[in-house]
Amino acid sequence: MSISLVLLAAGKGTRMRSDMPKVLHRIAQAPMLAHAMTAGAHLRPERTVVVAGHGFEAVKAATLSVDGDAVVVEQAEQLGTAHAVNHARGALADFSGDVVVLYADTPFVSPETLNRMIAARQNFDLVILGFEAADPGRYGRLVMEGDALLRIVEFKDASDAERKISFCNSGLMACASDRLFDLLSKVGNDNAQGEYYLTDIVEIARDRGLSVTAVACDEAETLGVNSRADLAQADAVFQARARADLLDSGVTLMAPDTVHLAFDTVIGRDTVIEPNVVFGPGVTVETGATIRAFSHLEGCHVSRGATVGPYARLRPGTELAEDVRIGNFVEVKNAQIDQGAKVNHLSYIGDASIGARSNVGAGTITCNYDGFLKHRTDIGADVFIGSDTMLVAPVTLGDGAMTATGAVITRDVEPDALAIARSKQENKPGSARKLKDMLRAKKARQTKDKS
Numbered sequence: 001m002s003i004s005l006v007l008l009a010a011g012k013g014t015r016m017r018s019d020m021p022k023v024l025h026r027i028a029q030a031p032m033l034a035h036a037m038t039a040g041a042h043l044r045p046e047r048t049v050v051v052a053g054h055g056f057e058a059v060k061a062a063t064l065s066v067d068g069d070a071v072v073v074e075q076a077e078q079l080g081t082a083h084a085v086n087h088a089r090g091a092l093a094d095f096s097g098d099v100v101v102l103y104a105d106t107p108f109v110s111p112e113t114l115n116r117m118i119a120a121r122q123n124f125d126l127v128i129l130g131f132e133a134a135d136p137g138r139y140g141r142l143v144m145e146g147d148a149l150l151r152i153v154e155f156k157d158a159s160d161a162e163r164k165i166s167f168c169n170s171g172l173m174a175c176a177s178d179r180l181f182d183l184l185s186k187v188g189n190d191n192a193q194g195e196y197y198l199t200d201i202v203e204i205a206r207d208r209g210l211s212v213t214a215v216a217c218d219e220a221e222t223l224g225v226n227s228r229a230d231l232a233q234a235d236a237v238f239q240a241r242a243r244a245d246l247l248d249s250g251v252t253l254m255a256p257d258t259v260h261l262a263f264d265t266v267i268g269r270d271t272v273i274e275p276n277v278v279f280g281p282g283v284t285v286e287t288g289a290t291i292r293a294f295s296h297l298e299g300c301h302v303s304r305g306a307t308v309g310p311y312a313r314l315r316p317g318t319e320l321a322e323d324v325r326i327g328n329f330v331e332v333k334n335a336q337i338d339q340g341a342k343v344n345h346l347s348y349i350g351d352a353s354i355g356a357r358s359n360v361g362a363g364t365i366t367c368n369y370d371g372f373l374k375h376r377t378d379i380g381a382d383v384f385i386g387s388d389t390m391l392v393a394p395v396t397l398g399d400g401a402m403t404a405t406g407a408v409i410t411r412d413v414e415p416d417a418l419a420i421a422r423s424k425q426e427n428k429p430g431s432a433r434k435l436k437d438m439l440r441a442k443k444a445r446q447t448k449d450k451s
C-alpha cells in the first residue's frame, strides 16, 4: 500500500508570541517541522505535501532543506484544519493510496504508532489517533462506542458532559486519498469558531455508513506545541529520550540531565561525556573519547580516544583524529588536527591543519582573519609551537619545525627549522632598584599633599 503524507504547517501559532512561524521554532536545534517530517518519513511516503501559510517562504525553504522532493502548497488564509488538508487535493490528484495527516506542531509521533494506524486501516475506513490526556484542556474529545469512533467534538463546541471525556484527538489520521477528499468537500464551518474542522469528517463518514476508529498512543507522542512553555517541554521530552538512547547504547553520561543533545548527535560506545556539555547540530563523536565538562561542540568530528575540554569549543569544520587532545579554553574552527596532536591551553586554531604528534603551546593563536579575508595556517607533523606564538596566516610550518615562545610568525618555516621572532632581551643591572626608589618617593609626596 502506498502512502502520502499531508503535513499541516500553516498556522501562525499566536500563543508563541513570535515573529517567526511556529513550526520553525527549534527543538534540539532542528525546526519542529523537521521533527514531524522525520517522524512521517518512517512510513516511506510516496509523496509528502506540506501545507504552509504564515511565513510561507521560510517554511517552504525549511521543508525543502529536509526533503527536496516535498511539495509545499500555500494556504493563504487559515480557515481551519479541513480547509488546510483540502489544499493538498491538487498535489495528490493522481495519487491512489492512503493519506496520513500529520501536524507540524505535533512532532514526536513514533514509527510504531504510525504503523498501528496503518494496520487499523485494514478494518476501518478512517483511523484517528487519540490519547488519554492527563489534562484534556482544549483538545478535541473523542466520543467512542466500543471501538467505533462516533464523532469528535471540539472543546469550544462541547457540552459539559463531553468536556469530561479524557480520550482526546491528536489531529493525526489515516484514510484512503480519494475518500478523504470526498469527505472534505462536505465539511462546513457552522461551529463556535467559524472554521472548517477536519474533525467533522468523522460524523460525515459515519453518516455514509463508513467505519471509523481511534488508535491510542502515549500522550508524550502527541504533545502539541502551542506556546514557549510547550516548546521547552517538547525539548525536554526529546532530550530525555535521546539521553536514554545514548545510555542504552553504551555511552557514559556522568550527569545526563545537564547534557544537551541535538537532533542528529551521534556518540560511540565507551565515550564519556562529563557534566554540562552542549552539542550543536552535526556532531559525531567516535568510541572511547572523552568530552570533559562545560564544552560546546558543533559541526565537528571527534575520533576514537580523543579528549576535549574541560571548557573547550569545537566549531564547524573541526576534525580531530585519534587520540588528539584539546584542552581548556581552546577554540577550534575549520581545522584538521592529526593523530596524537595536542592543543592543551588557551588557544584559537582556525582555518588550519596540524600534523600528527605536534604540540601547540599555551596561548597560541592562528591569526586567520585580516579584516577582509580568511587565510590558512598549515602545520606539519612533529612540530613544536612555543607558548604564545602568533601564527600570521597564510603561513606554513614544515615537519619537525619549532617556534620560540612569544614568536610572531609571518613567514613560512622550513622543516626542522627553529623560528625565533621577538625582540632581544636586555638586562640593566640595578635599574629595578632605582626605579622602585623613584616610584616610592613619588607615592609618598602624593599621600602627603592629600592630607
Ligand code: UD1
Pocket (backbone or CB within 6 Å): 008, 009, 010, 011, 012, 051, 075, 077, 078, 079, 080, 081, 082, 083, 084, 103, 104, 105, 106, 138, 139, 140, 141, 152, 154, 168, 169, 170, 171, 196, 197, 198, 199, 224
Ligand atoms: C486541533 C483539532 C483538535 C485536536 C488538536 C490537537 C481540529 C478542528 N481540531 O485543534 O481536535 O485536539 O488539534 O493538537 O482539527 N493549521 C493549518 N491551517 C489552518 C488551521 C490549522 O495548517 O487553517 C495547522 C496548524 O498550523 C497546526 C494544526 O493545523 O499545525 C492544528 O491547528 P490548530 O489551530 O493548532 O488546531 P487546534 O485548535 O489545536
Ligand code: CA
Pocket (backbone or CB within 6 Å): 105, 224, 225, 226
Ligand atoms: Ca494546536
